Amino acid sequence: MVFDVKDNQATLFDGDQFILATVLELNKESGKHEWESVRYANDLKTIANMENTNFKDMKNTIDFLAEYNHKEFVKGLISLETGVSNEEVLNDTYDNYLIDFI
Numbered sequence: 742m743v744f745d746v747k748d749n750q751a752t753l754f755d756g757d758q759f760i761l762a763t764v765l766e767l768n769k770e771s772g773k774h775e776w777e778s779v780r781y782a783n784d785l786k787t788i789a790n791m792e793n794t795n796f797k798d799m800k801n802t803i804d805f806l807a808e809y810n811h812k813e814f815v816k817g818l819i820s821l822e823t824g825v826s827n828e829e830v831l832n833d834t835y836d837n838y839l840i841d842f843i
Contacts, residue, residue, distance in 0.1 A: 744785075751776070752788055759788045 744752040746765070751774075753760040764777030782788045790802065807814045815838060816831040825831060 752785075758783060759785060761788050 742754045742756075744754060744759075746752075749765045750761060750763040751765055753762060759782045761780045761782070762776035763779070765774050766776075767773075768775050812835055815835050819831055819834055819838075820826055825834075
């Protein structure tokens with residue numbers, strides 16, 4: 742089932758999961774639309790979060806997340822960039838990060 746199509750992406754539901762298909766193009770031979778990549782989610786809220794495909798939308802989402810829970814946001818970024826997942830190390834890193842800005 743197709744829920745939404747805008748620009749070059751579509752939000753779909755296959756009966757079990759939601760799908761965000763991006764870089765949509767019409768295959769002129771078959772007459773069917775094809776996509777370059779897909780991302781899967783269990784709910785529409787997750788799909789909505791995936792639709793940050795431009796700078797402005799991404800910046801707004803990041804701003805919201807940082808305001809909502811700054812510490813966990815920064816720890817998440819550090820973990821993504823470094824691969825560190827030890828909560829104690831991330832807490833110490835966050836505390837040291839704040840010292841540089843106070």
